[in-house]
Amino acid sequence: MNMHTANFIDVGRWNGQAYISDWQRTSAGTLEVVDPANGTVLCSVGLGGPSDIARAALTARAAQPAWAKMLPAERASILNRAADLLEQHGTELAGWIMRESGSIHAKAMIEIEHGALFIRHAASLAMQPSGMFLPGMDGRTNYARRVPHGVVGVISPFNFPLVLSVRSIAAALALGNTVVHKPDPRTPVSGGVIIARIFEEAGLPKGVLHIVPGGADAGEALCSDPNVAMISFTGSAKGGAKVGEICGRNLKRVQLELGGKNALIILDDADPDIAASNAAWGAFLHQGQICMATGLVLVDRKIEAAITERLVTKAKHLPAGDPSTNQVALGPIISDAQVSSIQKIVDDAVAKGAKLMAGGTHDGRFYAATVLSGVKPGMLAFEEEIFGPVACIVGFETDSEAVELANRSDYGLAAGVISGNVGRAMAVGDQLNVGQLHINDQTVNGGPYAPFGGRGKSGNGTRVGGPADIEEFTQWQWVSVKDAATAYPF
Incomplete structure (x- = not known):
C-alpha cells in the first residue's frame, strides 16, 4: 500500500x-x-x-x-x-x-x-x-x-x-x-x-x-x-x-x-478565436466532469465552420493522461462505467448523423478531447449530460432559434452568450431558463459570493x-x- x-x-x-x-x-x-x-x-x-x-x-x-x-x-x-x-x-x-x-x-x-x-x-x-x-x-x-x-x-x-x-x-x-x-x-x-x-x-x-x-x-x-x-x-x-x-x-x-446540459450560444458577431477558446475551456476542463460544463456549443451558421475548425485544433492539442506527470491537460475519467457511458453517447450521435471531428476514443480511463459537429435534437449528445470531454456543436440560423434550442433542455443550470454586442447578448440571455447566466463568458463559473443553483432537473x-x-x-x-x-x- x-x-x-x-x-x-x-x-x-x-x-x-x-x-x-x-x-x-x-x-x-x-x-x-x-x-x-x-x-x-x-x-x-x-x-x-x-x-x-x-x-x-x-x-x-x-x-x-x-x-x-x-x-x-x-x-x-x-x-x-x-x-x-x-x-x-x-x-x-x-x-x-x-x-x-x-x-x-x-x-x-x-x-x-x-x-x-x-x-x-x-x-x-x-x-x-x-x-x-x-x-x-x-x-x-x-x-x-x-x-x-x-x-x-x-x-x-x-x-x-x-x-x-x-x-x-x-x-x-x-x-x-x-x-x-x-x-x-x-x-x-x-x-x-x-x-x-x-x-x-x-x-x-x-x-x-x-x-x-x-x-x-x-x-x-x-x-x-x-x-x-x-x-x-x-x-x-x-x-x-x-x-x-x-x-x-x-x-x-x-x-x-x-446536473446540467448547459448551452454556450455563440452569435455571428463573436470573435471566433476567443469564442472557440471559451467553448474548449467549458467543454474540456476536468474532462467535462463538471455540472456547469458546456454541454452544447450553439453556433450561428455564418461562423460555424470557423468555430468548429478552431475547436478541433484545440482538442487535438490537449493531451490526456496521468495528472501526476504535470504534462497533461485532461486527467482520467472517474470510472470505467463512466467511460462506457461517454462512448455510448458519442457512438449514438455518429450513428444518427453527427460528424466525429476529433477524439471519440479512449485509452483506458483517458478519454480524448472530442468534437462532434451536426448534433441535433433526438441524439443523446443533445439531450443528456455527458460528464466527459465532448464538445457538441449545434448550428442555428437566428438568435430566436438559439434560444429555442437552449430552452429545450429539462435542465436549467448555466448558460453563456458570446457576442460583439453586449446588448444583443443580454437580450438573448434574458430569454434563457437558467439559474446562472454569463454574458461574454463560458458556462463554468462559481464562487462563494453568488447564489449558485438551477431550475428544472438542475x-x-x-x-x-x-x-x-x-x-x-x-x-x-x-x-x-x-x-x-x-x-x-x-
Whole structure:
C-alpha cells in the first residue's frame, strides 16, 4: 500500500477510520482509496453504514445548542483559522485532490483557493444581522429572527470534492448548525479527511462536525434520520430525485444542486478565436466532469465552420493522461462505467448523423478531447449530460432559434452568450431558463459570493453561496414579548 508521509494529512492518524467526533472505526469496515489514473491504492478510510450515520446524527444534535449559543465572532474565528490552514497546507492538499479525483494541478489549486474563499465567506455570515422588528397590533414587541435548523446533512460528489463539500459545511456551521457529512466514497480524502483535519486543527468543538464516507445506504440513512433537519445534496439529477423523495417523506428541508446540459450560444458577431477558446475551456476542463460544463456549443451558421475548425485544433492539442506527470491537460475519467457511458453517447450521435471531428476514443480511463459537429435534437449528445470531454456543436440560423434550442433542455443550470454586442447578448440571455447566466463568458463559473443553483432537473430552486446561504441554512422564528402576561376573556 502506498502510504503518503505528508505531515498535515498524516495518514497514520486516521487510516481506516472516519471522523465521528474523533477518528474512529466504523461498522461497515474499510474502503480503499484508489488513484483513478493508475489504480494505485492511496490509503483506506472507515466506511460508514446506517448505524454510524445514526451515531453521528445523535451526537451532532446533542452538540448543536451549545454551538449555536457560541458568540458569532468565536464561530467566525474558528472558520477563518480553518481557511488559513487550508491555504497554508495547499500544496500538500492539492496533491491529494489530484491523485484521488484525477484533477490536473491547476484545477486542484482552484479547489484550494475557492475552498478557502467559501470558508471565509461563511465566517462573514456569522456576523450578519439575523433579524428584524415587526409591526405590532397591540402593545407587545414583535420581532423575527433567523435560527439554525439543527443538524444539517451534507452529501457531496467526486468531481470537485473539496469545494462542493465545504461550501455547504462551512455555511451551515457558521450559522449555528452542526453537520454530518457523507462525501462520495471515491473521494473521501479530498471531500472529507481534509475538511475534518482543518476544522480539527482550527479548534472546532467535538461533536459539531462528523464526516462519514459511505454508499447509498448511508445516504439514505442520513436523509431519513430523525435527528437531521436538513439535507444539502450535490450530485446527479437521478440521485437528487431519490434524496428529494426520502426528505419529502420525512418532512425535511432539502437543497438539491444537480446536473446540467448547459448551452454556450455563440452569435455571428463573436470573435471566433476567443469564442472557440471559451467553448474548449467549458467543454474540456476536468474532462467535462463538471455540472456547469458546456454541454452544447450553439453556433450561428455564418461562423460555424470557423468555430468548429478552431475547436478541433484545440482538442487535438490537449493531451490526456496521468495528472501526476504535470504534462497533461485532461486527467482520467472517474470510472470505467463512466467511460462506457461517454462512448455510448458519442457512438449514438455518429450513428444518427453527427460528424466525429476529433477524439471519440479512449485509452483506458483517458478519454480524448472530442468534437462532434451536426448534433441535433433526438441524439443523446443533445439531450443528456455527458460528464466527459465532448464538445457538441449545434448550428442555428437566428438568435430566436438559439434560444429555442437552449430552452429545450429539462435542465436549467448555466448558460453563456458570446457576442460583439453586449446588448444583443443580454437580450438573448434574458430569454434563457437558467439559474446562472454569463454574458461574454463560458458556462463554468462559481464562487462563494453568488447564489449558485438551477431550475428544472438542475435542482429544486434552492441556492448555495452568497446571500442565499442565510435563506437556506436558517429559518425564521417569530418572537412576541409582552412586559407581563394579561388575562383573556375565557
